[in-house]
Amino acid sequence: MNRTVLPSDRPLGPHTTALIGLDGGRYPAGNSLVVRGRDATAIIDPSTSMRTRPDVAEWSAPGAVDRVVLTHAHEDHLAGVHLFPTASVHIHEHDLPGARSLDGLMRIYGMAPEAERVFREVVVRDFTYVERPDAVGFADGHTIDLGGVTITAIHLPGHTRGHCGMLVEPDGVFVTGDIDLSAFGPYYGDEWSSLDDFERSLARAREVDARWYLTFHHRGVIEGRDAYLDALDTFTAVIGRREDEMVAFADEPRSLEDFVAHRFVYRPHVTLPFVDTVERRSAAMSISRLVAAGRMHEVAADRWQARPPATNGPTGD
Numbered sequence: 001m002n003r004t005v006l007p008s009d010r011p012l013g014p015h016t017t018a019l020i021g022l023d024g025g026r027y028p029a030g031n032s033l034v035v036r037g038r039d040a041t042a043i044i045d046p047s048t049s050m051r052t053r054p055d056v057a058e059w060s061a062p063g064a065v066d067r068v069v070l071t072h073a074h075e076d077h078l079a080g081v082h083l084f085p086t087a088s089v090h091i092h093e094h095d096l097p098g099a100r101s102l103d104g105l106m107r108i109y110g111m112a113p114e115a116e117r118v119f120r121e122v123v124v125r126d127f128t129y130v131e132r133p134d135a136v137g138f139a140d141g142h143t144i145d146l147g148g149v150t151i152t153a154i155h156l157p158g159h160t161r162g163h164c165g166m167l168v169e170p171d172g173v174f175v176t177g178d179i180d181l182s183a184f185g186p187y188y189g190d191e192w193s194s195l196d197d198f199e200r201s202l203a204r205a206r207e208v209d210a211r212w213y214l215t216f217h218h219r220g221v222i223e224g225r226d227a228y229l230d231a232l233d234t235f236t237a238v239i240g241r242r243e244d245e246m247v248a249f250a251d252e253p254r255s256l257e258d259f260v261a262h263r264f265v266y267r268p269h270v271t272l273p274f275v276d277t278v279e280r281r282s283a284a285m286s287i288s289r290l291v292a293a294g295r296m297h298e299v300a301a302d303r304w305q306a307r308p309p310a311t312n313g314p315t316g317d
Helices: 048-052 056-060 093-100 102-109 113-125 195-205 225-249 256-262 275-292
Strands: 009-013 016-019 032-036 041-044 067-069 088-092 136-138 143-145 150-155 164-169 173-177 212-215 221-223 296-300 303-306
Touching (some): 009 212, 093 102, 102 113, 195 225, 195 275, 225 256, 256 275, 275 296
Parallel strands (some): 041 067, 067 088, 088 136
Antiparallel strands (some): 009 016, 016 032, 032 041, 296 303
16 A cells, blocks of 8 residues: 655665654654564554644555554553554563553552653643553564564563664664653653663663664664664763752752652653653652762652762872
């Protein structure tokens, strides 16, 4: 079937086309990848931008897409699943609850009750979330064969427990998911997030050798490993910069709520319902790491302060 090609669509190889989202894939939009094999067609992370394409009827026609492959279970990556009711849905087994039910998705976020109530409405209304109880789970290294073209899952947890990158061969395309290489930096603010896992996943992501790299947000298509590694190093460095800023802020005793109010992840103008929850969880992870590293210590209940830098004692003759 010959499909409409938009000016923003980016062919990456004979079997792969990046569908660049609105505003370059900036949240709530995102960049999707279409993969065509001899026997089947898959779409990786269908975004909100799928709904606004003039050819949306072509894409959502029965049989147009056979498999929906998800890097993880977050609202913006699930937003286009409703367009493909006859396609099978595939996601890492750790994030499977988020694809199968709204309750499961909310467990991944782990929001406070009022924030969850509001965000449930947002997920259904603005991200057209649909439950797929038939979604299929996979493990690290699982390969989906489309006929002469394969999609291999590389488990990169931290953002969520089941977050994966997808390597498409033979075109040499690596879909990075929400290792999005943005100036915002790594996001690890959910109940099912882990900063330590994220750092290990960033190290593993460095090992992936491809010709093309596709991020879900912001950067979009990156050509060549050298450019990818430069972007990955800059992205990774955000973690250290946040923690350095936290140490500088703790020049006097600070509570967890002080760190939340100061904001080390989001900018002050952002008013999303989950911001405080994310800041609180992210700060708690970093405080624990900074205490373990000897850069901060608890001076009273729920009060942390930076340790003064070590100094050399006086030397004698």
